[in-house]
Amino acid sequence: MAEIWPLHDLEIRTPRLLLRPIRDTDIPDLVAASLAGIHEPEVMPFAVPWTRADPKALALGTAQNVWRHRAELTKDDWSVGFAILHDGEVIGRQDVSATHFADLKTIETGSWLTQRVQGHGFGKEMRAAVLLWAFDHLGAERAETAAMSWNAASAGVSRSLGYQPNGTRKMVIAPGEVQDSSKFLLMRSELVRPDWELEVSGHEAVAALLGVS
16 A cells, blocks of 8 residues: 555654654544543634534544545645554644655645643654654655644644744635634744654655645
8 A cells, every 4th residue: 555655654743742644544543532522612713614514424424534534635735644642543634745845855844633632742742753853854854734723732742843933814714703813923943942852754655746846
């Protein structure tokens, strides 16, 4: 399978976590982790309010989102969704995306963790993992991310890794529902590197798939 789809064999390891591009066998566990709760019902941290869907629609939407990113991946426009595993259990998702990466050397990230494991530093660890992969293995020079302005936890992760504020924008979450989103920018030289080493396997073929020479 890896000869057909190189992302199948990519693995990124930190001291506590395994990050691997989402496999079909991970999808039911991703659905279960999201249905167990990601955020309090009175707030919405996502630009698309997918967590408000009923369980059956959320499950189908999760699968379709994973498959769509695979089917639409090109060297000029790609998004890799990683399943986050802790002690063999899927606890969340970390996405890394880019357009015209060969020229812009810029990635964007987004993520979530099931509520039960929040507050233990996993969010920072998994973000650091994909930043190290992007900067040190793909050759990225910039990383962008965003968080709703009320989301202090997400903004705190960004600041702790060296991101700087990069403006704000208003977002329509649903008709009549508008939120302010804070944007952040991280230059490769400004990354606050963790005190652990990242382990990456299966990267070479992935680099070629993503148009990295």
